[in-house]
Amino acid sequence: MKALLMVAALCGMVGFGTPAFAEHPESSSDVKYVPDVTFTLRTDIADGRLVYVSEKGPTKGEVNPDLRVEEGAVVQINIVNGDGALHDFAVPDFEVKSDEISGKGSATAIVFKANKDGTFEYLCTLPGHKAAGMVGKLIVGDPKEQAGAQEKDLSKDPHDVGEPVGDRGPKNVTVDLETTEVVGRVSDGSSYKFWTFNNTVPGPMIRVRVGDTVTVNMKNSEESSHIHSVDFHAVTGPGGGAAVTQAAPGQAKSFSFKALTPGLYVYHCATPMVAQHITNGMYGMILVEPEGGLSEVDREFYVMQGELYTAQRHGSAGLQEFSLDKMLDERPEHMMFNGAMDALTATHKMESDVGDNVRIFFGVGGPNLVSSFHVIGEIFDKVYDQASLTSAPLTDVQTTLVPPGGATMVEFVTEYPGKYILVDHALSRAEKGLVGILKVNGEADPEIFESSELVDENSGH
Template sequence: MRTFLLYIFTFCTLVGLGAPAFAEHPDNSADVKYVPDVVFTLRTDIADGKLVYISEAGPTKGQVNPEMRVAEGAVVQINILNGDGALHDFAIPEFDVKSDQIGGKGSATAVVFRANKSGTFEYLCTLPGHKAAGMFGKLIVGDPQETTASNFPDLSKNPSEVGEPVGKREAKEVTFDLETTEVEGRLSDGASYKFWTFNNTVPGPMMRVRVGDTVNINMKNSIESAHIHSIDLHAVTGPGGGAAVTQAAPGHTKSFSFKAMAPGLYVYHCATPMVAQHITNGMYGMILVEPEGGLSPVDREYYVMQGELYTAQRHGSSGLQEFSLDKLLDERPEHMMFNGSMDALSATHTMESDVGETVRIFFGVGGPNLVSSFHVIGEIFDRVYDQASLTSPPLTDVQTTLVPPGGATMVEFDTEYPGKYILVDHALSRAEKGLVGILTVNGDADAEIFETEEAVDHASGH
């Protein structure tokens, strides 16, 4: 072991690296080989507006966030060189690997560990916001069965699907047909989850009605479901919000009608025991009850909901992620997401606005447990309809707004300067678990609003 350590420290001295970080793992102890079987060198840098790792040598040379492939059981050394001057680190959580932080252009560090299990594992920079800005990739150990996004249907909800505004129409009868399903869907590249849904999306469809409407709900539970499902709409005045009459066995349909009595933006969810499990698995959505005369017109409207997944596997694991009751009861989610997947609002779906337009976001928290501190980095909410009350005067000039689980808000703001604006829960550790969205504002810059000659730091979302 001393020989091995001497070799590594001598190597690091020659290439200008600091002391390597060793993974704390039983197989990374006295039985490691004297010489690493494989060595990778990654440089931190900015490419195409994103923070990335770039391979410096070997068959992956020049690749951005390269897939690093090693044999199972190999001793792996990864050298990290700082090429952009910002503070970074490097980690592979599944192997308990984490480097020292390196700050300043030209600084370096290294990690050494034994790849003692086969599979596909995520590597990333753990500094807040850096994964969201692009600093992550895959370590592939052995020859695991490939699990890519194409293997699973995309169940994430398009935020542009907000329903038809009611305008100035009179009250009328409206019918919504919902189907509850249980389907394995894409969570992230290489990872899936057995979601429970309304109409095969997470969240379910945004229903949009007018105060005074008579609303008919027909809820069919798919014959392929393994569980009873129901629906509780917070907009309903009646037994269980509808849940008391919609406990539907697989293959059965339950129906009821209600009058939309109060304007507002309301969450709906499954309310079959255990309720928290049904919600975390994806069974939530929102219904908007517009006031008489409708909402004021805006240029863009988006539908965004925050959710949590409690899995036995750690965040970043590949393959099917399995539900963990213990983590649910302890309120320790491994994954957090906007609109049903880790990158639904950062890669899968596009949210855009032009300079001079007004954006309205219908935002809700499916939960089932955590309060959200909703914030858009680089923007100020011109109007916040607190607790989604559409009949109270809105708050103005708000930076961050609290939304409880099972609650909602409606925010509006003018987009006045081009750039990428990141949607987050300002409990920012959650961004590292997938809770990130991007609103892209297009148009010409106005130097009176913002001006700089400095390079843009994409990790900050501007």
């Protein structure tokens, strides 16, 4: 208690009040609470984003600086309110969170012991503030050894939409799928052992024509630890193919089917526990184009929504582990488009030009949550509801519902330049990583939109 009072007194002398502590005194006399290292961060607004700015030391002036400490160090982080809004500061992996502060010049502090090495997230926990930019890294120990930092990128490029069928007649088509189990990147510093079709999440977009005879060859990698299979929602037959493709590691299975009905369909692994195989990344889509093919557009994109249920909380570093309890409770820690939390914001660039007609093939792998698919700042000119390509499309739609294991096809003309954000309009999911960006290039038309204000490209994200 004497050590705690000493730190509290030091904080009070510099105007930071009583700090929040991550751990309490132990009986051992060698536990130290006087800080080994101290950082001071100021809340601010930079380039339209809410941020933390370093006030002292070698990181002075840096936005959301990396805070580097030795393992075992007692760390004090002072927070000064520089923008007058309500904020707090937390390092969830060390179970420490400050009081809320409001008003310019107000301050608070946290003190904790960095008793485990790794890369950890610090952030403002107020709703929307992390997404607006108030997030950074606390690096404990040697950053070169942080798990997940260099893991393989398994995210799917949204441009990989396959070749349009055009006006060709029916033919025989062969689809080769390999099921794999591989550690891949979730976000910077975090990873997960995904189960995949052809080493991407989602798997490949398959494109055929109504009337085609499709032969599916599915091989389960010799390096797998589990049985896998494939169920195509486009298949009329036992289990959508899953009843004949249950393959042990190293086995290969095949079947053929006639593509009887046009539409955009999900496929996924259907080996028990089916939901686990899906959440781990085993989903994709097959497009069965109608006779004559789809109409021509300028841009096409392949986007799928998925969920990860991990024992570790969202934002944790290192290798994430699957949580059966969270999956059964339908409480995902991470949500993503195309296999990673920044797949469609940083890794892959979705772009169009003013005047382009854009088509998005959108599906939900799930396994559990319904999506309210929306593009902020755009209106869907056409929505092929439930991915029915033989029904008249809905027109002028703001947000469209897509169930797990379901799909839709949307089309719209990009009429004004800027960044347009793809979301599930259950918007708290954006805090878990479910965000994409479509950048529109070209000249602005003041008849469509005009303002003398600076554009905040982070608005809505």
